[in-house]
Amino acid sequence: MSQRIPETAAIAALKEAAGPGNWTADPELLAPHLRDWRGRYQGATPLMLMPRSTAQVAAIVRAAGTARVALVPQGGNTGLVGGGIPPADGSSMLVSLARMNRVRAIDPDGLTMTVDAGVVLEAVHMAAAQVGCAFPLSLAAKGSATVGGLVATNAGGVQVLRHGTMRALVVGIEAVMPDGGILDQLTGLAKDNSGYDIKQLLIGGEGTLGIVTAAALRLVPAPEHRAVAWAGVPDPAAALALLVRLRQATGGQVESFELVPDIGLQLVLAHIPGVRAPLAGRHPWHVLIELAGPAPLDALLAETLADAGVADAVIAASAAQAAALWRLREALPEAERLEGPAVHHDIAVTVASMPAFALAAAAQVEAEFAGARVIAFGHLGDGNLHFNVRPPKGCDQAAWLEPRRAAITARVHALVAAAGGSISAEHGIGVLKRDDLARFGNPAKLAAMRAIKAALDPLGIMNPGRVV
Amino acid sequence: MSQRIPETAAIAALKEAAGPGNWTADPELLAPHLRDWRGRYQGATPLMLMPRSTAQVAAIVRAAGTARVALVPQGGNTGLVGGGIPPADGSSMLVSLARMNRVRAIDPDGLTMTVDAGVVLEAVHMAAAQVGCAFPLSLAAKGSATVGGLVATNAGGVQVLRHGTMRALVVGIEAVMPDGGILDQLTGLAKDNSGYDIKQLLIGGEGTLGIVTAAALRLVPAPEHRAVAWAGVPDPAAALALLVRLRQATGGQVESFELVPDIGLQLVLAHIPGVRAPLAGRHPWHVLIELAGPAPLDALLAETLADAGVADAVIAASAAQAAALWRLREALPEAERLEGPAVHHDIAVTVASMPAFALAAAAQVEAEFAGARVIAFGHLGDGNLHFNVRPPKGCDQAAWLEPRRAAITARVHALVAAAGGSISAEHGIGVLKRDDLARFGNPAKLAAMRAIKAALDPLGIMNPGRVV
Structure with missing residues (x-):
C-alpha cells in the first residue's frame, strides 16, 4: 500500500496522462468529492483526475504505477461504506469518471445498452425507455449514482427479487487493469465461456482490482402494465408467506417486495413533507408490492391479497398513486437521517x-x-x-x-x-467493514482474495486499504 | 505443471486420503472415464479417487499438493472440449465426484436447492418438481451431466434466453481450493457483497482453480402452463424478428427459442427412428419455441405467429406432441454423429x-x-x-x-x-481451444487469467494444461 505523499514529478506525470483541462487541484472543486453523503468520511487529496476517455484512464494508471501513487476511483459519490473517499492522509489521487458519460450504443433487439462508466443511472433508465425497454435496477440514489460505481459495488436495489443485482445485469465490461492494460469484454455477448470470467472480479471489486470504464447492460422489454400495492401485515413471516403466494399466482411477475416496519413509516410521516398514511388502520409491519407484466395485473393482485387474508391494503389506481406509495419507501433513509x-x-x-x-x-x-x-x-x-x-x-x-x-x-x-449470513448484502465492504470481513469471512475466501489482490495489483495502487 | 508419473508413495497417500474403498486402479473400471463421448480424447491414469465427502476431497487435494501430483476432476464425463479427460501420459489422477450425490436441502419458499457436486441434472429437475418448483436449465446430456460439471463449465442449454447460464443460477458453492482450504459459500444468499465473489472463478473455471463439491441452486416456481411451437421461417433474420415480437407480446415468457436449419432437420429425419416432419411444407430454416407462464399461452402464441406473418407453424396440442417437437431439436447432435x-x-x-x-x-x-x-x-x-x-x-x-x-x-x-465474438459460448476451453484462446483472447484478460492461476494454484496441481 502506498502511503507517502506523492512528489511533484509524480503529480505532473498524472496531470499529463489525464490531458489538458482534465484535472483539478482546486480545494473548492475537490471538497464535494472528499466527503460521503452520510458525512462519516472526510478524505484528502492533492489532485482529482477527470479523464474523458478509456485511453486517458489507462495512461493515468500507467503513470500511477510508474510513480507508485495510489488511485481512488469515484463515480457519483453515493457510496455508504467509504470506498470512494480517498484516505485522509492525502496519499491517493482521486479519479472521477464523471466526464465519461456517453451512451455508446443501444440495441433494443439484442436487449443491451453500452454506456460509459460515468453515465448516471437515471440517464440509463431514460435512454432505455426511449427504445421501449427498461433497465431493471433502481435505487434511491438513481439521480447521482453512476454505472461505474454500480458495477464496482455490484449494486442491488428494489428490483433484485426479479432481475438480480448488477452482476446479473452486466453482460460486458471495459476496465483498466492495475498494470494499465485494457480489459475489453464489452461486446455484450449473452454467452461466453472462453476462460475465467475476469469481469466478475471487477464487479463488486470496489475499484481495488481495476477501474471500470464502461459496461454493457442487459435490458428488458418495458413492461406494459404495473400494479402497485401497500399492505399491512402482522409480522415478517406473514409478509414472506404473501410473497410466496404472489410469486406462484403471477408466475414470477413480482418486481419488488419491500418490507417496512411501522416505526419506519412513522418516521417518514413525521419528517417528509407531503406524504400521508397509506392505510386506514395501523399495522406493525407493511409491504410495498409491485408487479409488472404484459397484461393488466390489478385484479390478480387484489385477488391474491384477498386469498392471503390481507385485510387492509390499497392498490394504486394511477401512476401518481403508485409514485406516492413508492415515495413512502424511498424516503425512509432520508427520514432516518433527519431523525x-x-x-x-x-x-x-x-x-x-x-x-x-x-x-x-x-x-x-x-x-x-x-x-x-x-x-x-x-x-x-x-x-x-x-x-x-x-x-x-x-x-x-x-x-x-x-x-x-x-x-x-x-x-x-x-x-x-x-446465522451463516452476510455482513454486507449490497453496500459493499469499503473501509467501514474491512475489519469485520477479515474477522467473519470464510478463511479460504479471504486467502483467495488476498492472493488475487497481490497477483493483479502487485504495486498496491488500486484503491488501497479497501475491501482486502 | 506436474508431468512426471507419480511415485508409489504418492499414490498410497492419495488412496489413504480418499478413504477405504474410495478409489480404483482397475483398468476396466477406469476405461469409461478415460474417453469422451465424442471419442476425440483418450486419457490415462493409474488411479481414480472417488470421495464421498468434502472432507475427503480436501484431504485428497492436500495430499496431491504434498506429493506434487496433478488432479483432474470429473463429473458425468459429458464434456465436449476434453477438460475432464486426464492427459494421455498418465501423470494425473482422476477425481470422480459421482459418489457425492446427495440432495442436501430444498427450500421452496426461498427458491433454492443445495446439492452435492455429483448429483445428476435430471435428479435436480425431479427433486425441484416434487416441491412445485423447477430448475430452469436443461441440456441434452441431462441424464448424465452432474452439477459439479455444470458449475465448472458454466453450462448453458435451451433456457438461457430466459433464465441465464449456470452463473445466473448458482447462488452458492462449496469448493476445495488448490491449497486444500474449503471455500464455504453455500448459504444460498441472494445477495452478498462481502468482498470479491470468488465463487465466480470456480464457475467456468473448468476445475483449474479448485474442485466444486456442492452448489446452492436457484429455483423458479414451476410454470403452470407451457406452449410449444415449431415454425418454418425463410432465414435467421426472420427468426430473430419473430423472437423480438414474441418477447414483447409475452412480457418475457419466452423460455426457449432454438434455430434449426433444414439440413439439420433432414439429418434428424434420416437418422433418428420414430420421428417425423413437423410441418407440411419445406422451409430453409425452422424455430422451436417454448413459452412458459402462469396462464395458458397457446392462443397468445398462435396470435403472435399469425401477426408475424409465419405461414406454416404447428402448436403442440399435448405434452406428447411438445416432447416430439423437442425430440427433433435434441436429437440433432446425435443425428450429426450418426451422419x-x-x-x-x-x-x-x-x-x-x-x-x-x-x-x-x-x-x-x-x-x-x-x-x-x-x-x-x-x-x-x-x-x-x-x-x-x-x-x-x-x-x-x-x-x-x-x-x-x-x-x-x-x-x-x-x-x-x-466480429468481436466468442470461440466458446458454452462448451468451455478445455484442451481443445486452449491455443485458440491464447491467440484470440483479450491480452489483459489472458494476463489476469495467468496471474490468478499462478496465485491460486502455485503448485500447478489443478487440472494442469487446461484453459490457461
Whole structure:
C-alpha cells in the first residue's frame, strides 16, 4: 500500500496522462468529492483526475504505477461504506469518471445498452425507455449514482427479487487493469465461456482490482402494465408467506417486495413533507408490492391479497398513486437521517430464515442496549434487510450512540455470521467493514482474495486499504 | 505443471486420503472415464479417487499438493472440449465426484436447492418438481451431466434466453481450493457483497482453480402452463424478428427459442427412428419455441405467429406432441454423429448480429472449402450457434475432413474474433481451444487469467494444461 505523499514529478506525470483541462487541484472543486453523503468520511487529496476517455484512464494508471501513487476511483459519490473517499492522509489521487458519460450504443433487439462508466443511472433508465425497454435496477440514489460505481459495488436495489443485482445485469465490461492494460469484454455477448470470467472480479471489486470504464447492460422489454400495492401485515413471516403466494399466482411477475416496519413509516410521516398514511388502520409491519407484466395485473393482485387474508391494503389506481406509495419507501433513509444518528447495517440471511432472524436479532439488540430502537426494512424477498439501530427517543442521540456504536455493530454482525449470513448484502465492504470481513469471512475466501489482490495489483495502487 | 508419473508413495497417500474403498486402479473400471463421448480424447491414469465427502476431497487435494501430483476432476464425463479427460501420459489422477450425490436441502419458499457436486441434472429437475418448483436449465446430456460439471463449465442449454447460464443460477458453492482450504459459500444468499465473489472463478473455471463439491441452486416456481411451437421461417433474420415480437407480446415468457436449419432437420429425419416432419411444407430454416407462464399461452402464441406473418407453424396440442417437437431439436447432435465426422464450433456474437453473421460465415466457409456443408443451429436468442462443418456428401468423410480440420476451425474462429465474438459460448476451453484462446483472447484478460492461476494454484496441481 502506498502511503507517502506523492512528489511533484509524480503529480505532473498524472496531470499529463489525464490531458489538458482534465484535472483539478482546486480545494473548492475537490471538497464535494472528499466527503460521503452520510458525512462519516472526510478524505484528502492533492489532485482529482477527470479523464474523458478509456485511453486517458489507462495512461493515468500507467503513470500511477510508474510513480507508485495510489488511485481512488469515484463515480457519483453515493457510496455508504467509504470506498470512494480517498484516505485522509492525502496519499491517493482521486479519479472521477464523471466526464465519461456517453451512451455508446443501444440495441433494443439484442436487449443491451453500452454506456460509459460515468453515465448516471437515471440517464440509463431514460435512454432505455426511449427504445421501449427498461433497465431493471433502481435505487434511491438513481439521480447521482453512476454505472461505474454500480458495477464496482455490484449494486442491488428494489428490483433484485426479479432481475438480480448488477452482476446479473452486466453482460460486458471495459476496465483498466492495475498494470494499465485494457480489459475489453464489452461486446455484450449473452454467452461466453472462453476462460475465467475476469469481469466478475471487477464487479463488486470496489475499484481495488481495476477501474471500470464502461459496461454493457442487459435490458428488458418495458413492461406494459404495473400494479402497485401497500399492505399491512402482522409480522415478517406473514409478509414472506404473501410473497410466496404472489410469486406462484403471477408466475414470477413480482418486481419488488419491500418490507417496512411501522416505526419506519412513522418516521417518514413525521419528517417528509407531503406524504400521508397509506392505510386506514395501523399495522406493525407493511409491504410495498409491485408487479409488472404484459397484461393488466390489478385484479390478480387484489385477488391474491384477498386469498392471503390481507385485510387492509390499497392498490394504486394511477401512476401518481403508485409514485406516492413508492415515495413512502424511498424516503425512509432520508427520514432516518433527519431523525438523527443511527448505526446502519446491511445484512443478508437466507430468504426463508429472514422473518425469524429479523425479530430475534431486533429483540436481542433491544435487550442488550436498553432503549435502542431497531428499524429493519427493505428487500425481504432477497433475504436482505437494512438493520438500523437508533438511540432511545428523547435522549441526546449522539451522546448515547457514539460510545455504543462499535459494540452494537459487533453484536449485529456476530448474529449474522452465526446465522451463516452476510455482513454486507449490497453496500459493499469499503473501509467501514474491512475489519469485520477479515474477522467473519470464510478463511479460504479471504486467502483467495488476498492472493488475487497481490497477483493483479502487485504495486498496491488500486484503491488501497479497501475491501482486502 | 506436474508431468512426471507419480511415485508409489504418492499414490498410497492419495488412496489413504480418499478413504477405504474410495478409489480404483482397475483398468476396466477406469476405461469409461478415460474417453469422451465424442471419442476425440483418450486419457490415462493409474488411479481414480472417488470421495464421498468434502472432507475427503480436501484431504485428497492436500495430499496431491504434498506429493506434487496433478488432479483432474470429473463429473458425468459429458464434456465436449476434453477438460475432464486426464492427459494421455498418465501423470494425473482422476477425481470422480459421482459418489457425492446427495440432495442436501430444498427450500421452496426461498427458491433454492443445495446439492452435492455429483448429483445428476435430471435428479435436480425431479427433486425441484416434487416441491412445485423447477430448475430452469436443461441440456441434452441431462441424464448424465452432474452439477459439479455444470458449475465448472458454466453450462448453458435451451433456457438461457430466459433464465441465464449456470452463473445466473448458482447462488452458492462449496469448493476445495488448490491449497486444500474449503471455500464455504453455500448459504444460498441472494445477495452478498462481502468482498470479491470468488465463487465466480470456480464457475467456468473448468476445475483449474479448485474442485466444486456442492452448489446452492436457484429455483423458479414451476410454470403452470407451457406452449410449444415449431415454425418454418425463410432465414435467421426472420427468426430473430419473430423472437423480438414474441418477447414483447409475452412480457418475457419466452423460455426457449432454438434455430434449426433444414439440413439439420433432414439429418434428424434420416437418422433418428420414430420421428417425423413437423410441418407440411419445406422451409430453409425452422424455430422451436417454448413459452412458459402462469396462464395458458397457446392462443397468445398462435396470435403472435399469425401477426408475424409465419405461414406454416404447428402448436403442440399435448405434452406428447411438445416432447416430439423437442425430440427433433435434441436429437440433432446425435443425428450429426450418426451422419459421420464433422468439425464442431460453439460460437457467440451479439444477438442482433447473429443472423447476418451466420449466413456470411457459412457462405465464406463453404466457398473456401469446396463441398463443405455448414450446419448452424441452436440458441439464436443467446447469440450462440453450434456452427458445425460437414464433409461433402458421398465422399470418404474422414479422409476429406481430417486434413482440413485445423484450417476450418482457424477460419471459423478468425471470423468470430473479427466480429468481436466468442470461440466458446458454452462448451468451455478445455484442451481443445486452449491455443485458440491464447491467440484470440483479450491480452489483459489472458494476463489476469495467468496471474490468478499462478496465485491460486502455485503448485500447478489443478487440472494442469487446461484453459490457461
